[in-house]
Amino acid sequence: MKKQKKQPVIELENLWKIYKRGEVPVKALRGVNLKIYPGDFVVILGKSGSGKSTLMNMIGALDSPTKGRIFLDGQDINTFSESTLAQIRGKKIGFVFQQFNLMPILNAIENVSLPMLFQEVSTKSRTDRAKQLLEIVGLGKRMYHKPTELSGGEQQRVAIARALSNNTEIILADEPTGNLDSNTGEQIMKLLLNLHKKDKKTIILVTHDVNLVKYAHRTIYLKDGVITSDNHRKPKRV
Numbered sequence: 548m549k550k551q552k553k554q555p556v557i558e559l560e561n562l563w564k565i566y567k568r569g570e571v572p573v574k575a576l577r578g579v580n581l582k583i584y585p586g587d588f589v590v591i592l593g594k595s596g597s598g599k600s601t602l603m604n605m606i607g608a609l610d611s612p613t614k615g616r617i618f619l620d621g622q623d624i625n626t627f628s629e630s631t632l633a634q635i636r637g638k639k640i641g642f643v644f645q646q647f648n649l650m651p652i653l654n655a656i657e658n659v660s661l662p663m664l665f666q667e668v669s670t671k672s673r674t675d676r677a678k679q680l681l682e683i684v685g686l687g688k689r690m691y692h693k694p695t696e697l698s699g700g701e702q703q704r705v706a707i708a709r710a711l712s713n714n715t716e717i718i719l720a721d722e723p724t725g726n727l728d729s730n731t732g733e734q735i736m737k738l739l740l741n742l743h744k745k746d747k748k749t750i751i752l753v754t755h756d757v758n759l760v761k762y763a764h765r766t767i768y769l770k771d772g773v774i775t776s777d778n779h780r781k782p783k784r785v
Contacts, residue, residue: 553584553585554620554621555582555583555584555618555621556583556584556585556619556620556716556717556749557581557582557583557606557617557618557619557717557751558581558582558583558617558618558621559579559580559581559582559605559606559615559616559617559618560580560615560616560617560618561578561579561580561614561615561616562576562578562579562580562581562605562612562614562615562616562617563576563577563578563579563612563613563614563615564576564598564601564605564610564612564613564772565613574772575598575601575772576598576601576602576605576612576772577771577772577773578615578773579602579605579615579772579773579774580774581606581767581774581777583606583717583749583751584749585716585747585749586743586747586749587749587750587751587764587765588740588743588749588750588752588762588763588764588765589750589751589752589763589765589766589767590752590753590754590759590760590762590763590765590766590767591603591751591752591753591754591767591769592754592755592756592757592759592760592766592767592768592769593755593768593769593770594755594770595755597769597770597771597772598769598771598772598773599753599754599755599769600721600753601772602753602769603719603721603751603753605617606719606751607636607640607642607719608624608632608635608636608640609636611625619635619639620639633665634666637662637665637666637713638666638713638715639715639716639717640715640716640717640718640719641662641709641710641711641712641713641715641717641718641719642710642718642719642720642721643703643706643707643710643718643719643720643721643723644706644720644721644722644723645721645722645723645725645726646726647694647699647702647703647705647706647726648706649694649702649705649706649709650694651693651694651695652693653693654690654691654692654693655677655681655686655689655690655691655692655693655697655705655708656674656677656678656681656690656691657677658694658705658709659676659677659680659681659705659708659709659712660673660674660676660677660712661709661712662709662712662713663676663677663712663713666713673712676712677690677708677712678690680708680709680711680712681704681705681708683708683711684704684705684707684708684738685704685738686701686704686705686708689701698731699726699727699728699731700727700731700734700735703723703724703726703727703731703735704735704738706723707723707735707738707739707742711742711748715748716748716749717748717749717750717751718739718742718748718749718750718751719751719753720739720750720751720752720753721753722753722754722755722756723735723736723739723752723754724736724754724756724759725754725756736759736762739752739762740762750763764779764780764781765777765778765779765780766778766780
């Protein structure tokens with residue numbers, strides 16, 4: 548008997564995003580329908596210009612569509628005020644970017660603490676939580692180092708710890724291995740895989756790198772703003 552799936556944590560319904568480039572409309576997304584379920588490990592794969600970044604912004608509720616609707620836990624986000632949406636997004640989704648996006652004047656603990664500051668967590672609780680997360684990602688001895696004192700792989704580990712700081716259910720990663728060598732990239736992917744398996748995090752990874760498909764149990768192919776296939780498979784042991 549087939550196991551019934553839970554309610555989608557994120558759902559995109561007939562989503563269009565059209566930009567104006569001068570007088571020419573650019574259809575970045577064209578009628579995308581997508582459901583992401585709790586506990587998914589999804590790779591969204593596409594070449595440059597396929598609409599990956601736009602789709603990532605939609606999934607992360609960072610941008611609004613030209614047409615269509617975005618649901619977060621079954622609620623239409625268009626019904627939220629911007630401040631309410633920011634609060635919900637901060638508690639629900641952790642972001643990991645290719646460029647790390649760390650604050651250069653802050654050390655690792657302070658960078659990881661930032662999202663908790665916006666959720667009005669106390670100073671002691673922020674610091675304790677940041678230290679715990681940095682231990683989890685293997686940076687227990689690098690907590691007081693600033694980004695310029697860390698390698699690329701270490702910076703990405705800080706970024707992953709930051710994404711987890713509010714105990715977010717979803718990690719949305721945009722080319723998380725793009726600025727890393729292959730060995731370091733593999734370590735980062737194994738860290739994400741462990742978070743998925745051990746902590747049951749929902750991982751959504753946007754990339755052009757076909758080598759990352761092996762980590763996921765679901766691969767969505769995007770071309771010219773359209774989902775061309777949505778494949779489910781058992782991931783290889785890595």
